[in-house]
Amino acid sequence: MNNTPHVVVVGGGSTGVGIARDAAMRGFEVTLVEKGNLTHGTTGRMHGLLHSGGRYAVSDQESARECIEENMILREIATHCVEDTGGLFVKRPEDTEEYYQEKLEGLRACSIPATELTAAEARAREPYLAKDIDKAIEVPDGAIDPFRLCVANAKSAQNHGARVETFSEVTDLLVEDGEIVGVEVTHESGSGNHVHGVEGAVEEIRADHVVNAAGAWTGELAAMADIDVEVRPSKGVMTIMNVRQVDTVINRCKPKGDADIVVPHETTAILGTTDEEVSDPAEYPEEQWEVDLMIEELGKLVPILEDARTIRSFWGVRPLYEPPDTGTDDPTDITRQFFLLDHDERDDRPGMTTIVGGKLTTYRLMAEQLVDHLAEKFGIEAACRTAEEPLPGSEDEGAIEAAMNEFGLRSPIGKRSAERLGSRTADVLDTDEPNPVVCGCEAVTRAEVQDAIEESGSNLNAVRIRTRASMGNCQGGFCSHRMANELHPDYDERQARTALDELYQERWKGQRHALWGEQLGQAMITYAMHALTMNRDRDPAATEDSLDFGAFDAGPSTEARTTADESAGIATDGGEEGTHGD
Amino acid sequence: MAIDSDVLVIGGGIAGISSALAARQAGADVRLVSEAETTLHHASGLLDVLGYHPNAAGEGPVVDPFDAIADLPDSHPYAIVGESAVRDGLALLDDALGEAYQGSYTDANALVPTHGGTVKPTARYPASVAAGLASDDREMVLVDFERLTGFDAGVAADHLAAAGIPADTSAATVEFPIVVRDDAKVTRYAHLLDENPTVTVEGRERRVRAALADAIEPHVGDAERVGFPAVLGVDHPAEIRAELQDRLDAAIFEVPMGPPSVPGLRLEDRLYAALDDAGGRIEAGGGPIVGFDATEGTISEVYLDRSGSPIPYAADQYVLATGDVAGGGIDSDREGVTEPIFGCHVPHPTDRYEWFDEAAFGDHDFAEFGVVIDEMLRPVAETGDPEFSNLRAAGAVIGGYDYPAEKSASGVSIATGYAAGRQAAREA
Numbered sequence A: 001m002n003n004t005p006h007v008v009v010v011g012g013g014s015t016g017v018g019i020a021r022d023a024a025m026r027g028f029e030v031t032l033v034e035k036g037n038l039t040h041g042t043t044g045r046m047h048g049l050l051h052s053g054g055r056y057a058v059s060d061q062e063s064a065r066e067c068i069e070e071n072m073i074l075r076e077i078a079t080h081c082v083e084d085t086g087g088l089f090v091k092r093p094e095d096t097e098e099y100y101q102e103k104l105e106g107l108r109a110c111s112i113p114a115t116e117l118t119a120a121e122a123r124a125r126e127p128y129l130a131k132d133i134d135k136a137i138e139v140p141d142g143a144i145d146p147f148r149l150c151v152a153n154a155k156s157a158q159n160h161g162a163r164v165e166t167f168s169e170v171t172d173l174l175v176e177d178g179e180i181v182g183v184e185v186t187h188e189s190g191s192g193n194h195v196h197g198v199e200g201a202v203e204e205i206r207a208d209h210v211v212n213a214a215g216a217w218t219g220e221l222a223a224m225a226d227i228d229v230e231v232r233p234s235k236g237v238m239t240i241m242n243v244r245q246v247d248t249v250i251n252r253c254k255p256k257g258d259a260d261i262v263v264p265h266e267t268t269a270i271l272g273t274t275d276e277e278v279s280d281p282a283e284y285p286e287e288q289w290e291v292d293l294m295i296e297e298l299g300k301l302v303p304i305l306e307d308a309r310t311i312r313s314f315w316g317v318r319p320l321y322e323p324p325d326t327g328t329d330d331p332t333d334i335t336r337q338f339f340l341l342d343h344d345e346r347d348d349r350p351g352m353t354t355i356v357g358g359k360l361t362t363y364r365l366m367a368e369q370l371v372d373h374l375a376e377k378f379g380i381e382a383a384c385r386t387a388e389e390p391l392p393g394s395e396d397e398g399a400i401e402a403a404m405n406e407f408g409l410r411s412p413i414g415k416r417s418a419e420r421l422g423s424r425t426a427d428v429l430d431t432d433e434p435n436p437v438v439c440g441c442e443a444v445t446r447a448e449v450q451d452a453i454e455e456s457g458s459n460l461n462a463v464r465i466r467t468r469a470s471m472g473n474c475q476g477g478f479c480s481h482r483m484a485n486e487l488h489p490d491y492d493e494r495q496a497r498t499a500l501d502e503l504y505q506e507r508w509k510g511q512r513h514a515l516w517g518e519q520l521g522q523a524m525i526t527y528a529m530h531a532l533t534m535n536r537d538r539d540p541a542a543t544e545d546s547l548d549f550g551a552f553d554a555g556p557s558t559e560a561r562t563t564a565d566e567s568a569g570i571a572t573d574g575g576e577e578g579t580h581g582d
Numbered sequence B: 001m002a003i004d005s006d007v008l009v010i011g012g013g014i015a016g017i018s019s020a021l022a023a024r025q026a027g028a029d030v031r032l033v034s035e036a037e038t039t040l041h042h043a044s045g046l047l048d049v050l051g052y053h054p055n056a057a058g059e060g061p062v063v064d065p066f067d068a069i070a071d072l073p074d075s076h077p078y079a080i081v082g083e084s085a086v087r088d089g090l091a092l093l094d095d096a097l098g099e100a101y102q103g104s105y106t107d108a109n110a111l112v113p114t115h116g117g118t119v120k121p122t123a124r125y126p127a128s129v130a131a132g133l134a135s136d137d138r139e140m141v142l143v144d145f146e147r148l149t150g151f152d153a154g155v156a157a158d159h160l161a162a163a164g165i166p167a168d169t170s171a172a173t174v175e176f177p178i179v180v181r182d183d184a185k186v187t188r189y190a191h192l193l194d195e196n197p198t199v200t201v202e203g204r205e206r207r208v209r210a211a212l213a214d215a216i217e218p219h220v221g222d223a224e225r226v227g228f229p230a231v232l233g234v235d236h237p238a239e240i241r242a243e244l245q246d247r248l249d250a251a252i253f254e255v256p257m258g259p260p261s262v263p264g265l266r267l268e269d270r271l272y273a274a275l276d277d278a279g280g281r282i283e284a285g286g287g288p289i290v291g292f293d294a295t296e297g298t299i300s301e302v303y304l305d306r307s308g309s310p311i312p313y314a315a316d317q318y319v320l321a322t323g324d325v326a327g328g329g330i331d332s333d334r335e336g337v338t339e340p341i342f343g344c345h346v347p348h349p350t351d352r353y354e355w356f357d358e359a360a361f362g363d364h365d366f367a368e369f370g371v372v373i374d375e376m377l378r379p380v381a382e383t384g385d386p387e388f389s390n391l392r393a394a395g396a397v398i399g400g401y402d403y404p405a406e407k408s409a410s411g412v413s414i415a416t417g418y419a420a421g422r423q424a425a426r427e428a
Ligand SMILES: Cc1cc2nc3c(=O)[nH]c(=O)nc-3n(C[C@H](O)[C@H](O)[C@H](O)COP(=O)(O)OP(=O)(O)OC[C@H]3O[C@@H](n4cnc5c(N)ncnc54)[C@H](O)[C@@H]3O)c2cc1C
Pocket: A010, A011, A012, A013, A014, A015, A016, A033, A034, A035, A036, A038, A039, A040, A041, A042, A043, A044, A045, A046, A047, A048, A049, A050, A051, A168, A169, A170, A171, A213, A214, A215, A216, A217, A221, A234, A235, A236, A237, A238, A273, A315, A316, A317, A318, A319, A357, A358, A359, A360, A361, A362
């Protein structure tokens, strides 16, 4: 019997992978296609806040309630992606008491646990808070790693039989008799893992239903079937600091505004953000004022940020949507809720449903509602299990501890590997091979890099998002070539070199917004290592012309060398001189 | 009372040492003060003069760097000091380094394989690198160690082949005879080879060097030379190479690597010893120079910050050799770029987003940040007048050239260091 409905999900962000997992668990045949890496879109460029809902407790209580419910669920099913940092809403003297009270009431109304702290209590918890703050409210905000979260969802989907294709762009929707019946996909390098240098291919994938989870690009995708979905993309900046100045999420307790939150994430603290409508989600200005604003505004909450070192900045675009004719002017007023658009009902175009808006924190709920909708359509009875069933890596609460003991992982390196890998720690680190550290800043070992390569192919940016290698202080200066070395010999030198060039350029892109002070010095050292010593900028292997090697110094003549050897017995270079050697 | 000398050199990188050596050679009483460790241990240990013509993107490497100097723009530091200062400076260094460095017998650049696997042009190279030059057509086998992630022999061998070098290349990976920690530094390997302790290999007592040679031997085949990551000893490199050469019956060479760099450490040791022998006084690690006094455009003393207390140093002549944005000689914040000790003029675009190029290996303004000098190597103000009558600059603190792109770092440091040191001594 072959009547399992086939669903094609377009988009490998949190929404798409969440849907793929849920649908696969409920027995759909699932194919997920993503034009870049997993997390290539907004999901890879967000702030990392596991919302308690506190930020919406005054302005958008429905979103706030969804957030706190999902927050509690993700702590259970995605333990290895979540850090329970807690959060504070901090009131400065210039922030109104009225808003503070509204916040407190809103939190209570939405059942978000809230505790009031005096200034002294808040500062005891976070000593770098400004001395002149008034007070604070404590809420269960957390930090979430979007990369690990998406990889774990995709892996779970695969475990339930889904096909996941990255570097595969939907280049057309197949429409027959007014109905959407599938997608035309252009694979960058054949299907399966991404491998450099493998020819691309076009494939038509037929489906019983297409799910458009293309985030800020949902409009573009819908347009391929002449459907109008007006997404209002809005950009925001995030600035990464070199150390974690705070261990708690710090929010400013005032109505919506730019630069009002600091989220600790792994070894860093991330400042954010702005909210500016843009016309093209892929092409928008990344502006200096935005970075300056982060540092100046958030310095009012955490003064040492003013003099601290930032390592890079990055931007993301929110896939905001509002129903036609709402006509909101200011993007900060557009709702953070999500929308499910069945194009049969809405546009008389059966075969596709679009899901747009929302937040990463609510990705699971979005997926649940969408798959409920599909289940109803196709008469599938299976209930959603994603709220109970842990993600791969989070299955076993004791697994991390057990694995850490088993591998004697008490060093900071082992500890951090285990935090990243969760219950997969044993599988990945159980190796008899030497396991040196490849990325020193983030303490990522060879076994983890190899594991990521096995999962994702020769693309080092995919390895990066799985492992955090090259995401620390040096931004790949000291480790990007080491990562490329790990590709060999499974991939050839040429592929490794191309992968290195791509990673290096990607790392450069974000650093450009942090180039002053120490980070500029770091960039110069990186430039010296890669251009001056390694000559990667003028690599003769990368040019067509062959070099006239004969014109250059070939070294002291072979003859001279032989004589020296014979006469001196051992020394070939004049022998030992003092203790300094050469 | 201030600590006194004829010439005070600030900065202990290759520019500072070259200045101090030149000033000593010219008979001055010299003191060198440097904040912390030098940047030499970051550097590959190669001494480049000019590998590529600036503004000639796409062109291959320069064969004769001395020839190429004539074509440089007038503002380039080489054009300011002239070819003869480049040659004289190098001669001074050749003298200080003796047999430990090679390349002085020809004006032609050498193409050296470095750890990424491709070749780069340089003018002087450590003796340990000599047998590895790319223009030598003898077959080579490259060796790496399991736990050393910075050098992958297989990648390097294939990369060299892709660059078209005239020699056949192959690769072998071996386990270092003593199991070092998974995250051991390169210096750990170097020290083990220096000390050469006994290990037990398959029931046999062997010294580390011998055991290493045993492990490599099966991979050598017809190869006439064997290349290693640059870890062959800090203290006894020649002895280690000679022993391996004997045991493997092949020439031995090192492939220069990134930081921390063993050849860089050896170069640092050598140069400091040479300066010490020449009678220069060295104070490295005591703290940074943070301020100065001057009257009528002449510096009377500078202040070293020793854990918060200012220590005055006075001299007739000063050489500023504090490096670029990487070395600490040039500072920047979101507002602009400065020379932090004397506040010398550093030209730079006011818009921070013009400091760099979009492409990682593009034309970066920041690489050229530094002071502007006159023909006497004195930093000048925006007006073109010298900032101080008795202050000269040397090395990467001078702006206007992109040394990673042109591969000219040490050469400019040596040539300007030499010129600044000599002129300072003459006027002291
Ligand atoms: C600045 C900023 C900060 C944020 N901070 C937070 C936060 O702290 N906490 C939180 O919960 N939420 C946060 N969000 C919101 C959250 O990041 C997003 O709502 C969420 O990541 C959206 O996921 P998505 O899967 O819908 O979209 P995306 O992640 O954009 O996924 C869509 C995917 O579709 C792919 N795609 C597009 N077109 C095609 C095609 N033709 N073929 C194949 N694939 C295609 C794209 O490459 C992309 O990967 C933030 C958003 C921004 C902008």
